[in-house]
Amino acid sequence: MDPISDMLTRIRNALAVKKTEVVLPYSKLKFNLAQVLQRSGWIGKVADDQEGKMKVLRIGLRYDETGMPTISGITRLSKPGQRIYSKVTKIPRVTLGSGATIVSTSKGLMTSDQARKEKLGGELICQIW
Numbered sequence: 001m002d003p004i005s006d007m008l009t010r011i012r013n014a015l016a017v018k019k020t021e022v023v024l025p026y027s028k029l030k031f032n033l034a035q036v037l038q039r040s041g042w043i044g045k046v047a048d049d050q051e052g053k054m055k056v057l058r059i060g061l062r063y064d065e066t067g068m069p070t071i072s073g074i075t076r077l078s079k080p081g082q083r084i085y086s087k088v089t090k091i092p093r094v095t096l097g098s099g100a101t102i103v104s105t106s107k108g109l110m111t112s113d114q115a116r117k118e119k120l121g122g123e124l125i126c127q128i129w
Contacts, residue, residue, distance in 0.1 A: 003030060
């Protein structure tokens with residue numbers, strides 16, 4: 001099973017039922033992805049905790065003043081069976097420019113805007129809007 005797809009699905013499902021927090025198994029990649037989403041303002045606080053013997057990742061979800069989630073859509077681009085890489089000039093833009101593409105570069109995970117500023121391409125992880 002793909003851990004990133006699982007993380008994105010858990011976030012999508014939690015938003016559908018208006019939960020305030022998502023708890024999932026910890027990994028460095030998921031933690032770094034959550035930090036990128038937090039810096040971009042899509043999610044709330046991110047913390048790694050210990051539940052019993054297992055390390056978990058806690059992600060706080062954000063909603064606006066009317067109760068609508070800040071994330072209206074999130075989708076996985078590159079999958080374990082088919083990796084998708086892109087040059088800096090070919091990184092896709094999210095519709096209407098109100099979203100972001102998360103890219104795994106040689107300098108770590110970053111949004112497509114940051115990757116363009118640093119002139120770095122890489123693996124396309126997901127898109128969020």
